[in-house]
Each structure stands twice: as structure tokens, then as C-alpha cells.
Amino acid sequence: MSPFSYPSSPRPLVALLAALLLAVQVQATALTTLLAANERSCYYADVDGAGEKVGFYFAVQSGGNFEIDYVVMDPDDKVLLEGVAEKQGDYIFTANKVGEYSFCFENEAYTNDKLLDFDIMVESEPRRTLSAQQQPLKEHTSALEESTYKISGLLSSVTRTQKYFHTRHHRNFSTVLSTQSRIFWFTVLECVIIIAMSLLQVWILKTFFSRSGR
Known part of the structure; x- marks a missing residue:
């Protein structure tokens, strides 16, 4: 008998890989931009499926009194979020329509240049159906998946x-x-x-x- 012992089953490794496959998929864009006085700038994010979560964060880092106007619109140009003279914002909403969402910053009412930090995040949570061979791994994947969500x-x-x-x-x-x-x-x-x-x-x-x- 060999003095070295090997795992009798690769189930823990397979369970870990399955949990990673079940992890949340996130597409995010973190940018820093300089918005000149009397300028309007728009950015776009594509949503591939209805019901996906969209996160939008911005903060004025410098310029004037740290105020900026913003507007968020869906693919049909319907206003979802808007604000006037806001310093920062952090929002999460559900995208009910598939298509291109626009995120616009307006500095047209101000005379100072503004330095902006902002994130646009599109999040989806795909769920895979376990096959008959993977059913014994269900308990392992559930625990690992919960841990993954907590860490996230x-x-x-x-x-x-x-x-x-x-x-x-x-x-x-x-x-x-x-x-x-x-x-x-x-x-x-x-x-x-x-x-x-x-x-x-x-x-x-x-x-x-x-x-x-x-």
C-alpha cells in the first residue's frame, strides 16, 4: 500500500467549480471623467434580458459646489431617474426592457468644470439546472453558493x-x-x-x- 493517500472522490473540487459557475455575473464600468462647463455627456449600457439589475453610482470629486444634473433613461427614452444639483447618488433598479440604457450628466447650468467618478453595473443571476449526476453535489454547491454571495x-x-x-x-x-x-x-x-x-x-x-x- 502506498504511503501517500489520495482523495477518494473529486466531489469537493467539482462542487467548488459548480459554485463558481453559479456565481453572480456582473458587468461593470468604472470611469472618471472631466465635464466642462456648459457641457452634456452621456454613457450607455446594454441590457440583454428583462429583469436584470442595473446599478448606477456617481460622485462629484471637484468643481464648484460639487453639484451636477443627471438623467437615466430606458431604451424608449423614458426617464427612470433624474436629479438637479446633486453631489452624489447610488441607485439600483430593475431593467424591465431589453436594449440600451442611457446615463447622462449635464453641466449646462454651471460655469465650473466638474470631475466625476461613476459606475454603471449590469447584473444578472443565471441559474443552472443540476443534472441527475450532479444531484449529490447539491448540498455542497448550496453551501458554497451561499458563501460566495456573502463574500460578494x-x-x-x-x-x-x-x-x-x-x-x-x-x-x-x-x-x-x-x-x-x-x-x-x-x-x-x-x-x-x-x-x-x-x-x-x-x-x-x-x-x-x-x-x-x-
Whole structure:
């Protein structure tokens, strides 16, 4: 008998592969774009089946008061989501129609350029029917599939938290730059006023003594 022992059945490995096949399939697009003043920009996502979940996230990182207008429309140009002067948004909706969905950002009412981070996610959950030979693996795949969904949910939570801190970092950094600029110009103005007052005092004293001499 060999001193090495081998697995009697490859079922755990097959169960793991089956669970991965049953995992959620996600198509996502994460972008950063600069939207100029008085500009409108649209992006599109294709939905291949009715009932799929569509996620839409955006956050204004810098520019003005961090406000932007947006509108989301279905393939029939019906408005699904819209907002005016929004700083950020995180939405999930069900796509009831197959086709191309549009996600538009409008900066036409503002005079500052805007730096935007946004995600467009199309999610589907395919379910495979287990054959007769795979029925013994049902318990293994169910447990692994549940664990996979839990891990996916935790990763989504971590990703959202990272996006939140990323947005807060950009906004706070923009506030710091704005404060530094204001302090600099206030200091320049203060120096100009001090120099002007000094020159004015010299002129007044010179005029006073000139008149006294007379």
C-alpha cells in the first residue's frame, strides 16, 4: 500500500467549480471623467434580458459646489431617474426592457468644470439546472453558493466604503486648496493695505510739517 493517500472522490473540487459557475455575473464600468462647463455627456449600457439589475453610482470629486444634473433613461427614452444639483447618488433598479440604457450628466447650468467618478453595473443571476449526476453535489454547491454571495456582498460593502472615503478625500482636498487660496489673497490684500496706510501716514506727516514750517 502506498504511503501517500489520495482523495477518494473529486466531489469537493467539482462542487467548488459548480459554485463558481453559479456565481453572480456582473458587468461593470468604472470611469472618471472631466465635464466642462456648459457641457452634456452621456454613457450607455446594454441590457440583454428583462429583469436584470442595473446599478448606477456617481460622485462629484471637484468643481464648484460639487453639484451636477443627471438623467437615466430606458431604451424608449423614458426617464427612470433624474436629479438637479446633486453631489452624489447610488441607485439600483430593475431593467424591465431589453436594449440600451442611457446615463447622462449635464453641466449646462454651471460655469465650473466638474470631475466625476461613476459606475454603471449590469447584473444578472443565471441559474443552472443540476443534472441527475450532479444531484449529490447539491448540498455542497448550496453551501458554497451561499458563501460566495456573502463574500460578494462584503466586497460590495468594502467597495462602497472605499468610494465614500475617496470622494471625501477629493472634496476635503478641494476645500483645503480653496482655503489656501483665500488665505493667500487675503494676506496680499492685507500687505497692500498696510503699505498704502504707511505711505499715507508719511504723506500726511510730510504735509503737516511743511505747513508748520510755513
